Amino acid sequence: MKQQLEELLQNAVERLKSEGVLAADTTVIIKLDRTKNKDHGDLACNIAMMLAKAAKMPPRALAEKIIAAMPENDIVSQCDIAGPGFINIFFNEEAASAIIKTILDEKDDFGKNNSGGGEKVQVEFVSANPTGPLHIGHGRGAAVGDSLCRLLAATGWDVTPEFYYNDAGVQIHTLTVSVTARAQGLKPGDEAWPEDAGYLGEYIADVATAFLNKETVEAADMKVTASGDVEDTDSIRTFAVAYLRQEQDRDLKAFAVEFDVYFLESSLYEEGKVEAAVQQMIANGKTYEKDGALWLKTTDYGDDKDRVMRKSDGGYTYFVPDVAYHLDKWQRGFTRVINEQGADHHSTITRVRAGLQALEQDIPEGWPDYVLHQMVMVMKGGEEVKLSKRAGSYLTLRDLIDEVGRDATRYFLVSRRPDAQLTFDIDLAKSQSNDNPVYYIQYAHARVCAVERKLAEQGIAFELDKTDLSVLNEDTEKALLKTLAHYPQMISAAATKLEPHTVATYLKELASDYHSYYNAHKVLVDDAIIRNARIALGLATKQVLKNGLDVLGVSAPERM
């Protein structure tokens, strides 16, 4: 609908060009905005104001000419000129209600488009190290990252979700020592507790017990059986990693998040990719030795100081394997990569990009893209829940899912702009009341289902073909139609801007429109024409609610 109008306006502009009203070299992007006020019609166009200066004509006068130049058509019922020069466009009723048929025809595909053109995109998210359970910050990453994947898939991209983890570094050493100490029967605080056994949580004791019992653990990308031998450091390490990966997999599964690829940092070392990347940077003259360390000239790429690559003890700093990892992504053919991660790692962005440029592989300067999410603050009982690994007050993602449910957890974590701090109010998320937006949206869906059930009970037939949708003339009906028609643009914008929270906001609006409508008008009225039209409107609403909830990974229940 919007596209058709854009063409109509484009035609009008071309015509004015040929008539000499507008300069022949005028180029415009037709921009149509949804209106906030229904007196302003269905769509508003600001083109007259944009072109007024170039045309040397007052915007309102130009608007008149544009309207006059618009070709004949059967979708516009009226065009007004308003305010400083807006063109307000009103659809006729047949055109407005036609969206219902589109929705009911396209079903789960309604709102999708092919703007990605089947191009490959990789989305890396969560990427938690296997040193403990997932916490609420990982949960936010999982909710945002997964919704991004769904949005990109819905807009024609070939999406590969990927999980990267460190299975070899200092933290893994700490984990191994911690598990070993527990397996020896030690507790944090004991005199013999090793200094470098830095993980003090009780879950470490669980890992140790499982190890001593020679259990077998299985994660998405591995399967390990414990040797049970406390002296066997290798076995302890691989078992502990697998055990915690298994735990994380369970959490992710409970959260309905799946990955195509699990990528091990250790594989980069094993295949010599880290060393190869370093050698390439040295060969390109982007490095220098100083104070016994190897430095990368990141200042050549906008950093405020150069960074150490290889420490004087011979080990690489953390961003070096990261550069090798991203080169690998590039070589796998991902011309687009999106990294979803916590904002506390944002200093790595400059370094990784600088490292990639220093490789001189013709990787575009701004590659890869990043979506950073801010901290999550947890509230319970009106108080902030302090999250500290050391103090042991550790709220895991699984605790949260168990307590408030998957749907509410996912919805809340994805409902704010990623780059704004998020307050997660456990009491609110749990409450089954009207202040909880998740239930509000799901309830709208369930209400449509209830009408359907009632319809079946009463044995009334519903035939879409024999329905006259243009009878949907009530204000609340028109508002609902307008919101439904906006869904595809909303999806498109959310995907382009990488902002899944837009979907959450939209769904609240759509649910609100339906609740208002439902309250104002009875669906199952005696008049068959009106009844059928209203049922169709309800079914279309239900479909769009479901499609939107799908993007967020939230269920659309049939009863509540």
Next chain:
RNA sequence: GCGCUAGUAGCUCAACUGGAUAGAGCAUCGCCCUUCUAAGGCGAGGGUUGAAGGUUCGAGUCCUUCCUGGCGUACCA
């Protein structure tokens, strides 16, 4: 100090990449269940969009300076 990021109603947040009178929910107050699910709806009050300048037909949105918070600023990851 420097960098990134945010600052919108008492509270939690929106605002369609610059549009018209800045919108919801909660909280407060007043209404609506003999009617398809009241986990709902209708109405009222509540604002100098942190501050000051600038850009233009038009700014919460873009630019500059300042204030406040978060994060970062390691030969930690």
